[in-house]
Amino acid sequence: MIFLDAAFSQHFAPADLAGAVRDALGKPLRRAAPLTQLAVTGALHAIPPQRRALPTALLWQSTSGPRRETLHLLGEMCGGGEPMPYDFLATQPAIAAAQLQPLLPGLDCAMHLPLDDEKRAGWSLLLALACRWLAAGRYAQVLCASLDCWDEAATGDWLSLSARPLENPLAGLQLSDMQPPDALPDTPDFPARLAGWLAGDGPAPLVLVSPRAARLTLEFSRL
């Protein structure tokens, strides 16, 4: 079994995101795209300072991806010129990890999974990889996140998992072969459903199933 140490969601008006980063860091984060800013605020909120040097993986999914930045780049390209270097870099989600690592020195691995359907999510894959990698001792903690930047809002849903938990972990997590009728599908509202389950006190575990990959079934249990 692995442990769920933190589960939270963040919601920012786009104009407030840079301020949230400044609050988290005590200074502005220069030349950081909105997805990077979202990653920084969430990761620092998820992992307390004393654990930031532990070997960590960040697995993050996104429906929007760098949408606004891509549209901006396409606009620049259509003018026939070359883009400004930063405008191209801002379309590359992978650079978020490079800007995050100095703040989270234990960050050893970052994997970005763009989603292909706004009605589906990839939590089952992220959590299954976290279970396997934590059980194997590959990392001490794994951050699983869903980050989106739309015109109207920037949102982040975060789950922090570890093999050796914080003092009061929220739940246990393991791969499972049971599929109860009330199992949750892998959809974007899963973090809200999980938050509801965590706020309750019923004995039943919460089960997340992947509609297309039946064996990627995850079971959250109370400790």
Next chain:
Amino acid sequence: MNRPVYIGRRALLCARGDSPAAVAAALWAGQCSAGRRRLGARQFPYFALTGAETDWLRRAEGFVGQIAGQLGPLPAQTPLFVASSSFQIGHFEQLGPPFDLPPASASFTPLIAQWLGLDGPRYSFSNACIAGFSAIDAARTLIAGGLIDDAVVLGCELANASTLAGFASMELLSAEAARPFDAGRDGLVLGEALAAVHLSAEPADWRIAGLRTGLDGHSTTGPDPDGGRIAAVAVDCLNEAKMQAADIELVKLQAAGSPGTDLAEANALRRVFGQAMPPLLSFKAALGHTLGASGIAELAALLACLDADRLPATAGFARVDPEIALAPMVAPSTAHVERALLNLIGFGGGLASLIVARRP
């Protein structure tokens, strides 16, 4: 459960040929010519796929169809893992303004799945140049754990102006040619590729002995020149494979001809191998740097070379850089290789090492 994961069928389309065996033969023959691609007033060498189709999506469909043909029949439920840096941005460039991007950023992946005849689970990976190995890492983790039994991992990088212009704007491209590890290296040459590997728990000729990804946040565009983080990833990979550095008989380099990244990789290799450096090989002066597809394309090309016991010389290399003080293979070899290490070093600090080993 922790079962071995094997690399079975492979498919490859790139500037050097339309199958892994054809690419290996072209590399063995020393072919490395590139075309040119115009960008405003400038022109850059570019390794393009051949074909008359000009519609971006129909061209992509044709190429994916060729990959499907090379892979052969697969159950429709086979999980699909897609790696790309640019997905279908070339399509949107072609459509022009107003740019109508779909809500989901990887909406190209369902099309690829459809063209491959797959309707099982599908996942997309966008980790710049290490995306291919990230996708393989995820797929092999699930296979090793018994969560899936097999997977197609596909890398896709097709022509678009945005990527070329982005790299050009950062002055990362060579105006002439890629020269891996060479004293005169002055930048990358980009290219197109589609490639796929079928991973499975069913035994095949090649096994994934180790795979580790890492991160070097030295800068957003290149690793720390001391190579420390790159070396650490390779050592982690050796540890997973339960191998010593001396067990590695060949290194397929990242080396793309970048002044800084080539130096960092060379310093990392010295940390790992010391004076007992195995033969070094780079494909990028012959295939181009195919970015998100490069991991899978170069894996498919390398395995084809190893299957034939024909290791090509590294194109583009002529003169040792005193700072690098390493030379890749300059003559072809018929050495039989049992274990090889493949390096990827990407934009955004991404690092990856993969060790392949022949099945005993």
